[in-house]
Amino acid sequence: MPILEALNKLKKSRVVPFDVPGHKRGRGNSELTDFLGESCMSVDVNSMKPLDNLCHPVSVIKEAEELAADAFGAKQAFFMVNGTTSAVQSMVLSACKKGEKIILPRNVHRSVINALILGGAIPVYVNPEMNHELGISLGMTLAAVAKAIGENPEAKAVLVNNPTYYGICSNLRAITELAHQHGMLVLADEAHGTHFYFGENMPLSGMAAGVDMASVSMHKSGGSLTQSSFLLVGGAAVNPGYVRQIINLTQTTSGSYLLLSSLDISRKNLACKGKEIFRKVSQMAQYARDEINQIGDYYAYSKELINGDTIFDFDATKLSINTLNVGLAGIEVYNILRDEYDIQVEFGDVGNILAYISVGDTHRNLERLVSALAEIRRIYKKDKTGMLQYEYINPEVLVAPQEAFYAEKEALPLEQSGGRICSEFVMCYPPGIPILAPGEKITAEILDSIEYMKEKGCFMTGPEDMDIKNLNVLREG
Structure with missing residues (x-):
């Protein structure tokens, strides 16, 4: 060293x-x-x-x-x-x-x-x-x-x-x-x-x-x-x-x-102990996955998704958990875990949470997570009717990102920005994958998604307007 x-x-x-x-x-x-x-x-x-x-x-x-x-x-x-x-x-x-x-x-x-x-x-x-x-x-x-x-x-x-x-x-x-x-x-x-x-x-x-x-x-x-x-x-x-x-x-x-x-x-x-470290991490992640899948409604997914194409392989150290059948958005479970149980998971989005497992974790803490998820299901479970099913929306890229970011722009109320070209980012963080990026067309579907995520409590970031009530769009003419 x-x-x-x-x-x-x-x-x-x-x-x-x-x-x-x-x-x-x-x-x-x-x-x-x-x-x-x-x-x-x-x-x-x-x-x-x-x-x-x-x-x-x-x-x-x-x-x-x-x-x-x-x-x-x-x-x-x-x-x-x-x-x-x-x-x-x-x-x-x-x-x-x-x-x-x-x-x-x-x-x-x-x-x-x-x-x-x-x-x-x-x-x-x-x-x-x-x-x-x-x-x-x-x-x-x-x-x-x-x-x-x-x-x-x-x-x-x-x-x-x-x-x-x-x-x-x-x-x-x-x-x-x-x-x-x-x-x-x-x-x-x-x-x-x-x-x-x-x-x-x-x-x-x-x-x-x-x-x-x-x-x-x-x-x-x-x-x-x-x-x-x-x-x-x-x-x-x-x-x-x-x-x-x-x-x-x-x-x-x-x-x-x-x-x-x-x-x-x-x-x-890692060079000296990596195999041992990640063998333990994999075992802990699988233990938690098995326990969570026995609760009901949650789905902690893994290598069974592999299809040789869009999912060529899966990282089984990731404890990714779908929450939609509980009737709760992932971000809602994320917030309940943090606010009610003092458990901080990595992120929550529209339908999933990710609990990051590492060598620093213990079985006792994993059991605490499993118990909290079981109790959340018992207390908060509701009908999933009307829940947004997915987060990613195929973008319409009309202008190169650099050109759009530095172009002349104007701020419009979010609800009035439909059909215009965005000149900034809008994303949930984490994971930091943009819902909108500079140069992309703002569609009604994207606006609905942004409003839904704001309503569910996602941490939205990117725009100049920190409250995300306005968006910067390319000035027309």
């Missing part, structure tokens, strides 16, 4: 800090030091010769990157401290320049579309199939990707979610081989797939499938601190030096050594 070792060596030295940060190892901010602890504050330091430099690593960070690349089976690994958002954006900006096309599913995280706004690439959306009973969008079919490639042979890249927030995996190897046959790069958003690299009997990881770049949220299932991630580069088609230049356009020049060391430590932990 080169970064950790360098920090420990620094702590033992008698270096007098006349550099930033100004709290000077915590001595200048006693309240913060009391809260975080002296151990933490003493290693919140700036780049210096013994600690290397994140923007241009030549020593301990370079060595840590090489160890991470080896652990993930990658050609190069970059330490990312601006979150996986930064990794995703760097990946897209490295693959596509202004005006170039990228093929991607529409149910992507907003960070992907943000990259299109920043760089000016043009999206070619492959609308995912839907499971209407569960109300979830699925993976991209190989046939749909082939069609998009055939219609857009000049596209530079194909982006794949591996997996989706719910645990759905596309046929990543086949999509990768198809894209490479047509000279296109393959980018994998693996924000929820860190464990694919280290567990047993997991869906295929991006590097194993031969993708060119993958963004990996170590802080989700990998155990590192929030906001720390890796960007991985695969084969010879991508120049790592150019990727680093792209990363340095947006990533901080003051990389946090708390985040960097957490990546270094977590990488070592």
Whole structure:
């Protein structure tokens, strides 16, 4: 763990800090030091010769990157401290320049579309199939990707979610081989797939499938601190030096050594103990799934959904639970769990909740979740008539995202915006998949969906108007 070792060596030295940060190892901010602890504050330091430099690593960070690349089976690994958002954006900006096309599913995280706004690439959306009973969008079919490639042979890249927030995996190897046959790069958003690299009997990881770049949220299932991630580069088609230049356009020049060391430590932990860790996680998730499915009305789904196409594989560590037959929207169950039972699950949407299971969980806490869900069903169950069955709506993209975002615009009341072209985002967070993105037509169906989600208590975000009573649309004429 080169970064950790360098920090420990620094702590033992008698270096007098006349550099930033100004709290000077915590001595200048006693309240913060009391809260975080002296151990933490003493290693919140700036780049210096013994600690290397994140923007241009030549020593301990370079060595840590090489160890991470080896652990993930990658050609190069970059330490990312601006979150996986930064990794995703760097990946897209490295693959596509202004005006170039990228093929991607529409149910992507907003960070992907943000990259299109920043760089000016043009999206070619492959609308995912839907499971209407569960109300979830699925993976991209190989046939749909082939069609998009055939219609857009000049596209530079194909982006794949591996997996989706719910645990759905596309046929990543086949999509990768198809894209490479047509000279296109393959980018994998693996924000929820860190464990694919280290567990047993997991869906295929991006590097194993031969993708060119993958963004990996170590802080989700990998155990590192929030906001720390890796960007991985695969084969010879991508120049790592150019990727680093792209990363340095947006990533901080003051990389946090708390985040960097957490990546270094977590990488070592997964490389040495990953199989054992994720075997336990899988067992806990299956135990909870079995218990929840015995309650009645809830459906905790898993690998039985696999169909070899839209659901090529499923991440069984995901405890995704459909709530529609209880007569409650997922967000309603989410809120009841939080407000009445002090249980915080990852997210709730129109028809589902996701409870994120990790090595830090215990059977006792899982039993508490199961008991709470059983009691919620007993107390709150109602007729599901009139409930919205699904969340994803195929968009009508009329203007490129960058053009729409920066165009002349005007604010209209939500109910009067139908038929116009949106110039901003509207989404539930999490998961952060846009209901509307810049350049898309606002339809009556979308407006109904937004109102329904607001009514059910989804945390809506994106628009300039924080109350989402108005939307910015392209000015006509």
